[in-house]
Amino acid sequence: MxxxxxxxxxxxxxxxxxxxxxxxxxxxxxxxxxxxxxxxxxxxxxxxxPGPVSVFKEWVSKDPSYGISIYMPEYYGHIWRSVLRVLQAFGLATVLGVTLGLFMGWNKIFKDYTFPVMEILRPIPMLAWVPLAILMWPEREMAIIYLTFLASFFATTLNTLLGVESIDESYFRAARCLGAKERHIFFRVVIPGAMPFIFTGLQISMGVAWFSLVAGEMLAGEYGLGYLIWNSFILVQYPVIVIAMVTLGVIGWASSAIIRFVGTLLMKWQTRESS
Amino acid sequence: MNEHHNPAGSGSKMQGGQMQISAISKYFGIGPLRKQIINDCTFTLESGKLTVLIGPSGCGKTTLINLLAGYETPDSGTITVDGSPIKGPGKDRLVVFQETALFPWMTTLQNVVYGPMVRGEKDKKELEDEAMHLLHKVGLAEFRDKYPLQLSGGMQRRCELVRALINRPKIMMMDEPFRGLDAMTRELMQEYYVRLFEENHLTNLFITSELEEAIFLADRLIILTNRPASARTVIEIDLPRPRDFKILVTKEYLHYKQNALEILHEEAMKAFSVGSGAAVADFLEAYSEVKAK
Missing domain, CATH: 1.20.5 (Single alpha-helices involved in coiled-coils or other helix-helix interfaces)
Structure with a gap:
């Protein structure tokens, strides 16, 4: 078929x-x-x-009272800035987190060095980082990306590490027995074996990225959906708050769906019946 | 191995593969928890013969195979292949485990060629031809691009057999490979396995807790004692080859079975007196089969 x-x-x-x-x-x-x-x-x-009728009217209005609707470029400007920040932070967190997680799972000594540090930093709520992030980075933009990156990074690293540790010992045995060198084991056993956990991690990571982004933007942003929500609250433009919230919901759902889709494509071996 | 693909000089046909296990012992745990699993165990895997090890459940069979495979080292005693002591796991002694160890993220074909590929032997085309030839023999040719999770239990075991065979090991070791398969599949697997063995005559070690399977397959049957395990008796099974299931009703077969059962009974009773109910259950099951015949 x-x-x-x-x-x-x-x-x-x-x-x-x-x-x-x-x-x-x-x-x-x-x-x-x-x-x-x-x-x-x-x-x-x-x-x-704001009720659903007033929100909807504002959202599809060609001449919105508060300047935000599907016809206004400002709306897409805010969305774009937020998406861009999440992409940068999530991308960085994925590259660094997966690499670090793989090596932590692969090398016991390396794990002994890094794991305790991770475990102490990880539970610190992202919001607690806000002041330091602002002090650390010369620009607000960098601070926001840094905050968004942090939570994602920990989620990805931890899940990748768990992924490597979840690989059954028998696969390593089988590979060694068949004469595989360490590099073959790393690329053909460790990476594919950890893949299901990595993708679980990426989904969590994407979720917390949006969470942290909005918090960061509310505190330090000049654009973006989080900024829009907070600013509309201050300016008493309540329907815009809900428009931004629903937009966040839809984008968040779509980004998770994309990760799931890529995951299924990369891990066809997990489906029991083949189509 | 198979004549078609045996390049001159590899010399894998009728080639040694004699394994000598001399007085090995193995302990696990430390201090007061230290327990002896294997005690002064001595036997030989004769070149080109199919040796079956049978013993009560929990007697240390899997530990024994881990020692022979080189995953663990004995606390005393020696293991040699063709005179030289073994050093860790190697592709000359390949194990097919109870649980499947096929890589779930590789297709049937990728799994089979994995060994020679990572060792950088031969080119891809040649390897795939050889793999397909073997897969064809076990009826898996059309499943070459399926992943292990898309295969049935029996197919997975056959795939694993082929993955081991393509490496031309000197010795094949099977650790209760057909355990957990349904009765029909199990019989089918025994037939496939016996046919492969009768073609290639590699030195084979087969571990099982099923007596019927043991006698059907074996050239030599080694009965293990209860834990700590050692080789108690060797029975030479002189049934004709090639074998099929018709031998299960011959007088000679029943004679071997009766003989082995008596020894197993004794070991099971010893196990029972030290509290291993599982061993006795195994025995009683085997025993009821004999009575039914």
Whole structure:
């Protein structure tokens, strides 16, 4: 069966199952509840919150009252700045974290040096780093990327290390027995063997990257979605807060989906039946 | 190995592969926890013969194979192959384990050629031809591009057999390789295995806790004592080759089985008196099969 017809077949099956309808129903219920509490019943403490109708109107307006909508280049400017920061921080964290994690798992002595340092630095909440980050880096931009990088880096390193340690001893035995040199073992056993854990780590890393980014931008940013949220709060432009929040949700979900997709492509060996 | 692909000078056909195990002992643990697993164990794997080791569950069979493979070193005694002592694991002695050790991230073919490839032997084309030839023999040719998780248990074992064979080891060691397969697959695997052995006549060591399998496969059957393990009895199994399952109903076969059962019974009882229920369960299962016949 060709890939395209298989795709259509799967989509058809999916549409026949209750899953898509339940998903839709769940989302509808959430928006309904939001609408009722804020715009219909106007419950105490809720009446100030922006309701779904006002948010949606603002979002698709060609002439938005607060300057942010899908027609305004500023909106995409903020998104772009945030995405760029996350990409830089996540990329750096992945390259350094995976390398460090692989070597820590591979070399016991190296691990003994580095692991305790990691374990003390790792639990420090990212927000606690904010003042030092601002002092450390000459520019705000660098400080924000640094903060975003930190949490990602620890998540990736730790998961890569666990990945190497999770590889069954029998694979090393088999490889050595068959005459593999250390370099073959590293590239053909350690790296592919740790891959499932690495990708779990990358998903977590992407999640915490967005988390840290928004916190960093709120405190030190001049652009970006986090900055937009905080600034709109100060300027009492409440619908914009929700627009930025939903945008973050969608982008965060999409970035995880991309990582999952790349992971499945790279690890076809994990699927039991082949298509 | 197979004549078709045996380049002159590799000399792997009828070639030594005699392994001598002399008075080896092995302990695990330290201080008051120190336990003897193997005690003064001596036997020979004769060149070109299929030797089966059988013993009660938990008697130290796997430790023994780890020693022979070179993953562990004995506390005393010597192990030699064709006169020279072994130094660590080597491609002259390959082990097929109880649990599959195929690399799950490589296809059947990639797994099979892994050994010669990392040692930089031959070119890719030549290797793949040889691998395909062997895979064909065990009925895996059309599964060359599947990953291990996409193969059945029996296929995985066959793939592993081929992965070992392509390295032309002097000695093949099988550590309960068919354990955990269903009865039908197991019989099929025994047939494949016996056919491969009868073709290549490599020195083979096969470890099992199933008596029927042991006698069906063996040229020589070594019965181990309960822990600490040592070789208790050697029975030369003089059944005709090539073998098939018809021999399981011959008088000679039943005679060997009866004989071996009596010795196993004694060892099982010893195990029972020191508290290993599993060994007795194994024995009783084997025993009930004999009575049923």
């Amino acid at each position: 060709s890939a395209i017809s298989l795709f259509f077949f799967r989509t058809k099956l999916w549409l026949k199952s209750p899953t898509p309808y339940l998903t839709l129903l769940g989302l509808t219920l959430l928006i309904l509840l939001w609408w009722l509490t804020t715009e219909v019943w106007q419950l105490p403490r809720f009446e100030k919150l």
